[in-house]
Amino acid sequence: ENVLTQSPGTLSLSPGERGTLSCWASQSVSNDYLAWYQQKPGQAPRLLIYAASSRATGIPDRFRGSGSGTDFTLTISRLEPEDFAVYYCQQYGSSPYTFGQGTKLEIK
Amino acid sequence: QVQLQESGPGLVKPSQTLSLTCSVSGGSISSGGYYWSWVRQPAGKGLEWIGRISAGGSTNYNPSLKSRVTISVDTSKNHFSLKLRSVTAADTAVYYCARDGGYTSSLTDWGQGTLVTVSS
Numbered sequence: 140e141n142v143l144t145q146s147p148g149t150l151s152l153s154p155g156e157r158g159t160l161s162c163w164a165s166q167s168v169s170n171d172y173l174a175w176y177q178q179k180p181g182q183a184p185r186l187l188i189y190a191a192s193s194r195a196t197g198i199p200d201r202f203r204g205s206g207s208g209t210d211f212t213l214t215i216s217r218l219e220p221e222d223f224a225v226y227y228c229q230q231y232g233s234s235p236y237t238f239g240q241g242t243k244l245e246i247k
Numbered sequence: 248q249v250q251l252q253e254s255g256p257g258l259v260k261p262s263q264t265l266s267l268t269c270s271v272s273g274g275s276i277s278s279g280g281y282y283w284s285w286v287r288q289p290a291g292k293g294l295e296w297i298g299r300i301s302a303g304g305s306t307n308y309n310p311s312l313k314s315r316v317t318i319s320v321d322t323s324k325n326h327f328s329l330k331l332r333s334v335t336a337a338d339t340a341v342y343y344c345a346r347d348g349g350y351t352s353s354l355t356d357w358g359q360g361t362l363v364t365v366s367s
Contacts, residue, residue, distance in 0.1 A: 140310075184343075229294070235296055235298075236284075237296070241293050
């Protein structure tokens, strides 16, 4: 299976700053089928980005996905208070789908 | 907007079978060519994909669970189901169902999740 590794484990930033989250795959992700999810405590994950760079319906444009092959990045341009959460990457180019271990974005 | 709701027992004894149902509203489970997935999350840990099913009954399972898992669909009731056999404490988790757009968009819509505890 394609193992995804996220970095950093925890990112401490202030509102208004730029956040950069990384996701590395052990094998090339087929067709760059890489998604990003946001999860807040007690809630289900919410799809932010699919196909590496396409924003899901209703997702603000401050969220941007980039990358290809084995290296992917989620950038949040100006952090809003509601953006502090855990973020997961997921590949769906091959079965089984796999998720990274998550990056916790916390308020500094 | 499609909505998904998980239901089933919150407590299962070790060695027994965990059974959950995901009811879909706001759209037909048979339309749009979607798959329907199950994902679980132990407390304080990450997400694990369990498997998925199409409206036509085609399934894909995570090899780590394949020997114990069955996912089925009932289009007449607009729901799909998960059965996990021979459970242990390691199967204690929040279980989510999700609409799976496959290559077009992955897991677009999720249920709220249901906690299943395996304990005697």
